Amino acid sequence: MQRNRFLSDILSTLFDRSSNLPKTQDARDIYALCRALLSEEGEVSGQKLAATVLARYRGLSDAHKLAFFQFLNDELDIDAAALAPLTTEYAAKPSVAGFKRLSHAAEPKRQELLRRLNQPVGATEELVSMRVDLLELVRDNPELARTDLDFVHLLRSWFNRGFLVLKQINWDTPARLLDKIVAYEAVHEIDDWDDLRRRLYPPDRRCFAFFHPAMPDEPLIFVEVALTEAIASSVDDLLSDAREPLTAQQAKTAVFYSISNCQRGLKGISFGNLLIKQVVAELSLEYPNLTHFVTLSPIPGLNKWLATQTNDEAIGPAAQTMLEGTATAEQTRAMAARYLITAKRPDGKPVDPVARFHLGNGAEVHAVHANADSSPNGRAQSGGAMVNYLYDLSKTEHHHENFALRSVVAASRSTLALSTAPFTTKSKEMTP
Structure with missing residues (x-):
């Protein structure tokens, strides 16, 4: 940096x-x-x-x-x-x-x-x-x-890439900018300064933002990163104040767990794909021990989609149990995978906006998790389910091309298998 x-x-x-x-x-x-x-x-x-x-x-x-x-x-x-x-x-x-x-x-x-x-x-x-x-x-x-x-x-x-400046935001960043990070956080609300400190100060936490030289005190977009040993499956665990921090050298995975656009007036001008790619490059140089770059992302459209599926003969009962908050973890994972892989707009692209963003950047749907976000917002939009999108640098260009030209959703074998798992119509459990 x-x-x-x-x-x-x-x-x-x-x-x-x-x-x-x-x-x-x-x-x-x-x-x-x-x-x-x-x-x-x-x-x-x-x-x-x-x-x-x-x-x-x-x-x-x-x-x-x-x-x-x-x-x-x-x-x-x-x-x-x-x-x-x-x-x-x-x-x-x-x-x-x-x-x-x-x-x-x-x-x-x-x-x-x-x-x-x-x-x-x-x-x-x-x-x-x-x-x-x-x-x-x-x-x-x-x-x-x-x-x-x-x-x-x-x-x-x-605001093209040539004018953007990448800065790391840390606990020593001027308070006027830290205040804006708190205000602009759009995915996982920052409760107070102690919460902000837990995201910026430990050696296994990073935050990066793009700035424009004509607006030096206004972040355009920022991403929060957790350096972990394994691929994270719960944002509750990532943000827990009881967790034991790692040294950056112990980490094997970089988890992008929150990306927030800051300027409403720049709606439609995309910075996220550039930000992720540059942060991956920066972290790869600084920590060559990192082997995986993944997100831990919300699934904002899941419950809205489930509400349209309750009359479906095959998955209606499972959709209803999820909306009622009584679904099993396995049902939650299966329904989330089905939504991400099969729910499409008329143009063939996924219904979910976060999925469109990461798949368009060349990521793949790697794994879905139940009980990953217990916040009121997480429960309301996806029953607490979250998803990892994997950025495999050797495959991102291929995945991007397939998605852009043919609307192909790249996904791991386990996620593809979950997305087609059958449901019984008489039981809340999936058939084996």
Whole structure:
């Protein structure tokens, strides 16, 4: 991690400035300011105009924010009438000049506005927050999704892998960042500072986060890792305050037990696959004794799926017992395996979002576990069941290709066998 820390410190020094954008006394409304920013005036004094627009936006009411996004969506859209003849012209004669005219006409003016708004210090964070507002409004105003596509297009460019910095979060990390780790934890809630210390301080615990140099104090995504001797089967055991820590050198397995996205405004911009792969690379270099890289993941859609299976002749009784909380451990494991392997969307991909994420990264469904998460959330979403996804570095590329092109769910033999285990209709137990 030392080489990444050096780069990280340099970038943080360069970009660690206040994100409070200056206020100005320009009397024009926000629409006139946006038009000015897109004009020659904006080319001359763009940073000042952009800061004014962003400051003005922060003061808008919810109704005026809706009007602002409607302005972006309608008045700064593509001019389809102008685009059509340019497309015909370029199809007939694909010249450089024709391509330039076509490209200019094919890009909505709001994309250029967003680029120019991103000039002042702190503007990137402001635009990420602006997209949070937009996502809320899209629910009741679906036509605004056109503008959201432009946000996503630009944010993917601004937040590509080349700009991301990996940092290790530990007990010596500044308290302002630790507070955010507590607040952003989305999988296994952090109860208090003692709980956080148990996840960061022991020698067999790690936490890594991606940062962007324009937002040095805001983690984008982080992963919590437990270094263990064997593949973990219970998050209750991993997070127990009574456990005996290992030395890092004793560990044979790295268990990724929590991955949390931190910025709602970056929804749809994927960092998780990059984070896992880089953390695997970092840990492999630091601890060559590690032989397995696995997750211990929730199964968030299991109980919802079970509720749709209660009338199924083959598995209905077992589904009902799971929903009632009276299923055996073996039934729980079998139903979880069946769900992960066979429950599919119309496009052939798994129903479960966590499964889609890890399988898409090239992992395989390695093992399912009953009574692995006794928290209220764990019981509510999966009856306490959890799953290991195994990252076998020699197979991830092959698994990813099979999943992406053919929707093949890679799984261990034991999990595949569990997923097809028969159930009797008169007993709560599986038939042998």
